[in-house]
Amino acid sequence: MQIIESLDAIRPADFASGTCVAIGKFDGLHLGHQAILERMRTAARSSGARSVAFTFANHPLSYLRPEACPRPLMSRAQRLEAIAGLGLDACVMVEFDEAFASIPAEEFVVDVLVNRLNAKHVLMGADFRFGHRGSGDGALLRALGEQYGFTAEVLDWVEDDEAGQVSSSRIREALLAGDVEGAGRMTGRPVAVRGEVVHGDARGRELGFPTANLGGVVEGLVPADGVYAGWAVLDGVSHAAAISVGNNPTFTPDEVSRVEAYLLDFSDDIYGRTLEIRFAHRLRGTERFDGLEALVVQMHADVARARELLGA
Numbered sequence: 001m002q003i004i005e006s007l008d009a010i011r012p013a014d015f016a017s018g019t020c021v022a023i024g025k026f027d028g029l030h031l032g033h034q035a036i037l038e039r040m041r042t043a044a045r046s047s048g049a050r051s052v053a054f055t056f057a058n059h060p061l062s063y064l065r066p067e068a069c070p071r072p073l074m075s076r077a078q079r080l081e082a083i084a085g086l087g088l089d090a091c092v093m094v095e096f097d098e099a100f101a102s103i104p105a106e107e108f109v110v111d112v113l114v115n116r117l118n119a120k121h122v123l124m125g126a127d128f129r130f131g132h133r134g135s136g137d138g139a140l141l142r143a144l145g146e147q148y149g150f151t152a153e154v155l156d157w158v159e160d161d162e163a164g165q166v167s168s169s170r171i172r173e174a175l176l177a178g179d180v181e182g183a184g185r186m187t188g189r190p191v192a193v194r195g196e197v198v199h200g201d202a203r204g205r206e207l208g209f210p211t212a213n214l215g216g217v218v219e220g221l222v223p224a225d226g227v228y229a230g231w232a233v234l235d236g237v238s239h240a241a242a243i244s245v246g247n248n249p250t251f252t253p254d255e256v257s258r259v260e261a262y263l264l265d266f267s268d269d270i271y272g273r274t275l276e277i278r279f280a281h282r283l284r285g286t287e288r289f290d291g292l293e294a295l296v297v298q299m300h301a302d303v304a305r306a307r308e309l310l311g312a
Contacts, residue, residue, distance in 0.1 A: 005057070010116040020119070020121040021054055023123075023124045028168045035155060036125055052090045053091045059072060102132055175223045181281060184280070195217065234276075243260070261275070
């Protein structure tokens with residue numbers, strides 16, 4: 001997939017055959033986003049055009065109203081990988097900054113979509129707005145399409161049987177409540193975070209449960225503190241795991257939250273390597289135990305439950 005990171009880097013010659021373009025924030029790349037991108041890809045394939053996702057490297061609110069900006073569900077790299085996994089030809093991922101925010105809606109359509117990307121068909125979600133002060137909506141896009149020779153399509157919400165309308169905000173709410181299964185239903189895949197495996201305090205090893213601790217910058221939105229069953233992915237290989245998010249209230253109640261995973265039936269040294277943690281089920285919240293023996297008993301129970309849920 002071709003990745004373009006600025007408007008100036010868009011070469012019209014690359015899109016001379018025409019494009020189908022989907023525009024949106026695509027935070028979390030949930031089922032609604034996937035429906036838009038799949039519809040766009042199908043239209044591009046049938047017309048011989050290139051399929052292009054147009055999105056932002058940062059959430060627009062990080063520039064417009066930083067104090068109100070939600071935490072991103074995915075890192076830039078995670079979003080690009082997920083978009084590439086849908087089989088698109090190109091992704092334009094630009095920084096939403098002062099220069100971009102000042103572009104009038106009609107100018108964005110004419111200069112970027114028509115002149116640079118040679119758009120023949122443009123899709124977006126019903127809630128998306130574009131252009132200076134968000135003045136561009138579906139009605140304007142359709143009107144400009146008639147004027148400049150492209151068709152426009154606005155897709156409605158995707159519904160989840162339990163959660164209702166699928167949206168990035170609903171996924172964020174689910175994760176911050178520890179509902180990784182609900183979040184996974186709305187994204188169509190397990191919620192995942194990743195980072196480098198670093199040395200911890202070795203307390204898990206001393207108790208017979210050596211864990212891989214994620215350190216540094218952790219990509220993705222970490223769910224609420226608690227114990228989970230899921231998968232640890234190392235070099236493309238998935239390992240069943242019991243996962244802890246939070247501090248250790250029994251030993252270090254004032255420590256900051258962290259993500260650590262006990263990989264079942266695994267003993268390799270993986271310090272310094274990148275590990276992806278995929279959350280499948282929430283087992284329980286964090287608890288403070290009266291002593292070491294009670295903690296170890298619960299850890300054995302957590303691992304047994306994780307095995308049962310994961311079929312490991």
